[in-house]
Amino acid sequence: MGEALAAIDLSASFGTHKVLHHVSLQMPANCVTAIIGPPGSGKSTFIRCLNRLHETVPRATMSGTVLLGDEDVYRMDAITARQKIGMVFAQPNPFPTMSIFENVAMGIQLRDGKRQTYLSEEVERALVIANLWSEVKDRLKESSSKLSAGQQQRLCIARALALQPAVLLMDEPASVLDPFSTLRIEELIDELKDRYTIVIVTHNLQQAARVADRTAFFLAGEMIEQGTTTELFTTPNDKRTEDYVTGRFG
Amino acid sequence: MVKRQGLRLSRKLKNALITTAFILFTGLSFLALLSIVGNVLYHAMQPLITHVETFQIESNELIFALKELVLSLWLVLLALVISTPLALLTALLITEYRDCCFTSLIRLFVDVLAGMPGILAGLAVYGLALSLFQMPTSKIVLILVLFLFLMPKLSKGFAQVFNEIPFHYREAAYAIGANKKQVIFHILLPMTVRALSASVLLGAARTLGASAPLLLFGVGVHYLAVDIYALAVRGSDGQAADYALVLLLLLGVVFSIAAWFDRDVME
Numbered sequence A: 001m002g003e004a005l006a007a008i009d010l011s012a013s014f015g016t017h018k019v020l021h022h023v024s025l026q027m028p029a030n031c032v033t034a035i036i037g038p039p040g041s042g043k044s045t046f047i048r049c050l051n052r053l054h055e056t057v058p059r060a061t062m063s064g065t066v067l068l069g070d071e072d073v074y075r076m077d078a079i080t081a082r083q084k085i086g087m088v089f090a091q092p093n094p095f096p097t098m099s100i101f102e103n104v105a106m107g108i109q110l111r112d113g114k115r116q117t118y119l120s121e122e123v124e125r126a127l128v129i130a131n132l133w134s135e136v137k138d139r140l141k142e143s144s145s146k147l148s149a150g151q152q153q154r155l156c157i158a159r160a161l162a163l164q165p166a167v168l169l170m171d172e173p174a175s176v177l178d179p180f181s182t183l184r185i186e187e188l189i190d191e192l193k194d195r196y197t198i199v200i201v202t203h204n205l206q207q208a209a210r211v212a213d214r215t216a217f218f219l220a221g222e223m224i225e226q227g228t229t230t231e232l233f234t235t236p237n238d239k240r241t242e243d244y245v246t247g248r249f250g
Numbered sequence B: 001m002v003k004r005q006g007l008r009l010s011r012k013l014k015n016a017l018i019t020t021a022f023i024l025f026t027g028l029s030f031l032a033l034l035s036i037v038g039n040v041l042y043h044a045m046q047p048l049i050t051h052v053e054t055f056q057i058e059s060n061e062l063i064f065a066l067k068e069l070v071l072s073l074w075l076v077l078l079a080l081v082i083s084t085p086l087a088l089l090t091a092l093l094i095t096e097y098r099d100c101c102f103t104s105l106i107r108l109f110v111d112v113l114a115g116m117p118g119i120l121a122g123l124a125v126y127g128l129a130l131s132l133f134q135m136p137t138s139k140i141v142l143i144l145v146l147f148l149f150l151m152p153k154l155s156k157g158f159a160q161v162f163n164e165i166p167f168h169y170r171e172a173a174y175a176i177g178a179n180k181k182q183v184i185f186h187i188l189l190p191m192t193v194r195a196l197s198a199s200v201l202l203g204a205a206r207t208l209g210a211s212a213p214l215l216l217f218g219v220g221v222h223y224l225a226v227d228i229y230a231l232a233v234r235g236s237d238g239q240a241a242d243y244a245l246v247l248l249l250l251l252g253v254v255f256s257i258a259a260w261f262d263r264d265v266m267e
């Protein structure tokens, strides 16, 4: 089951360059929350703060609170936080020297050690949830680089899901995929929200409208407006949101 | 219309020029390589062809050259055994621990040392060995020289290999809960093991072919590349060519293995 995620007064910088200013956002459990906004508005930085990936960048700093359920993400161990809050990136990036199986198993092996009896069950479970099992079940030992881009992206989703996270963060997960693969990812997101809380960054407003229950609009490192997707797209409160969703800029 | 045609023409011309230059340079370097191999082969084979009766001596010489080769290989192998782990650590420090304060200093140091001429490595250790142990040609001293020559080059090669791995693979690993050590051991090293092996082999080949580091120590060191130099200077061209042939063959083998290691695995 998914857990609610909440960002409270989040600010983030790269060195002296402040890119996120006091952002607060509720991401309810088992909902899809979309984050939209022009390039450079801090969308990626925001979600990278949620799973503590931001701090792996040299000289990057942040302040504020992130709550997973009622636990403070920044009070737990960073590794634990990342296991509970999975992430998928824009560029499908399965580990190219590993097989399909090894890719999905990696997270569990890093956490629990190399040989676990439940490994193949868990790998199968994750691949089934990611809608990839039927396509790869006979070629689990093959290199992951033999898959198509769309399959590779679903493999990355399976890799994240193998750890049974509560939240799945997706940073423009379909931006380099063809329309058909994009559709499959969107269908998958729709299925996944029963089990996980999902936060998706997207440039594609139609995509946000299609998959998201709630949407937040970012501009220049600030969260301008948030609400249900229908509200935000049809009756935005802020002029800047209106301009953006009607395609007048960005 | 005329202008566009002019543009297209100039682009065509540019393409043609680039292609010609490419073919020319590749051809030239290939010719150079061929002439070296040909020259060595010719010199090595000439006595064989002109007077068959001296073949006995020639084959003796070849055995001698092979002996020297084994000794040289042994030295290089020992130098590799010491420098590979150290170079690996250095390269990991340079590439994976960038935010550590000494890192940029170490990177600079490695860069400078890697570009250092081999003769300087020899000179440094030679002076030290002479004043400290009075035995400049002991094996340990020679290995030390080769180590000094090889280690920075290896570190730099390894660092390049690590830098070629896009950052997003490291991020993908962090995102599934890997710590830094796990990123290195479970992701980075398995991804680079072939390229690293190829760099080790290329480093070995470069060391084997370099006479400069051990030149100061004289012929007594039994190092093939030094022997070739000494023989050639003495005017024994044929013998030098024999030795060179042996060295060339070995380097050919090493380079082929390196190329095989470094082949594209994502076929």
Ligand SMILES: Nc1ncnc2c1ncn2[C@@H]1O[C@H](COP(=O)(O)OP(=O)(O)OP(=O)(O)O)[C@@H](O)[C@H]1O
Pocket: A014, A017, A019, A037, A038, A039, A040, A041, A042, A043, A044, A045, A046, A057
């Ligand atoms: N590693 C980094 N080092 C320094 N500055 C960075 C780094 N990553 C991002 N930035 C800066 O932070 C700001 C926000 O970037 P971010 O990637 O969060 O934007 P984004 O909304 O995700 O943009 P896009 O839609 O292009 O992905 C930008 O000004 C960017 O230049």
Ligand SMILES: [Mg+2]
Pocket: A043, A044, A045, A171
């Ligand atoms: Mg981004």
